[in-house]
Amino acid sequence: MIDIPLVYKLLKEQHPDLADLPIQFVDAGLDNAMFRLGDRLSIRLPRREIAAKLIENEQTWLPIIADRLPISIPNPYRIGQPNQDYPYRWSVLPWLDGIPADQEEPDPNQAKILATFLRSLHIPAPDNAPENIFRSVPLTQRAAVIEERMQRLELQTELITSDIKQAWQMALNAPIDVEATWIHGDLHSRNILVKSGAIAGIIDWGDITSGDIATDLASIWMLFGDLDARQQAIATYANISEATLQRANGWAIAFGVMLLDLGLTNDPRYTVMGKRALQRVTEDI
Structure with missing residues (x-):
């Protein structure tokens, strides 16, 4: 189950400087669960294996193309690694405000x-x-x-x-x-x-x-x-x-x-x- 306690545990282990920021559940689609982290960040975690590959695409290529684009994109801020609690790579992203x-x-x-x-x-x-x-x-x-x-x-x-x-x-x-x-x-x-x-x-x-x-x-x-x-x-x-x-x-x-x-x-x-x-x-x- 991908929930706030899991997110906190992952942050505490891999990005402890972010672990004290408030975590808020935002949405869970077919592929990913999204949480807001503090005021300026978000966390995206794949819910299934096929989505995990897509997250890796973002982690690899968005840093390369982001600077030339005139509209903001969720260029990864930090990357999380799989461990005994969670099997996939995951991302800490900038929070993009909008509907x-x-x-x-x-x-x-x-x-x-x-x-x-x-x-x-x-x-x-x-x-x-x-x-x-x-x-x-x-x-x-x-x-x-x-x-x-x-x-x-x-x-x-x-x-x-x-x-x-x-x-x-x-x-x-x-x-x-x-x-x-x-x-x-x-x-x-x-x-x-x-x-x-x-x-x-x-x-x-x-x-x-x-x-x-x-x-x-x-x-x-x-x-x-x-x-x-x-x-x-x-x-x-x-x-x-x-x-x-x-x-x-x-x-x-x-x-x-x-x-x-x-x-x-x-x-x-x-x-x-x-x-x-x-x-x-x-x-x-």
Whole structure:
């Protein structure tokens, strides 16, 4: 069980100078448990083995990319090691203040900020960048899984429209006409923090990998309900080919389908996120 007594014990043993700070439970998702540590720090502990590998990705690569990004990210402050009480590596991180963007949408003027952030992130990654069988692959390799969910959702909702199906097929047929770069890989609205309308942080970097920029560009439809804001993000990023825009639509559909399907069986927050993504893609095509 990952609880406050365990966190205190780990700190006391490995980072005793932090052990006297107050510890507050924040949230526990499928992959990680999060605690606040004092006013300025947080602690993130994996809940399962697959998540432990993602934490290691963050610990290895975020210190390398953090300085060039114009939005705060949870660059590890300290790293915890596995021991007899807990089997995985864990992180002490800066506390990033804000509300997930699925609960507080950023102001439309933040579209330029997001695009600038993505431009700063999207540079070629080294050869030893982490592989990700879900995000670093062409969209066509995810088609079977997504289309199976689309068929299920078509029976449960009215969101899998003919326009969505057509945009999906166009995305699958669009060539990849850009070189692979660093991508966040999971840039949905729950992983973007907003404070007073401004994007305050980008979190949950476990899926970081080298892949198609269209995977991250899909965040435009997951983040902004305002059509002009979406167009501004695309214009500010600049030099997005028609093929890349089609693939970005496809990734937005893929994320929307995955989130909606997850939400209908698990968490209503994901239902809303998936619905918004699909509706916004429909508005733009």
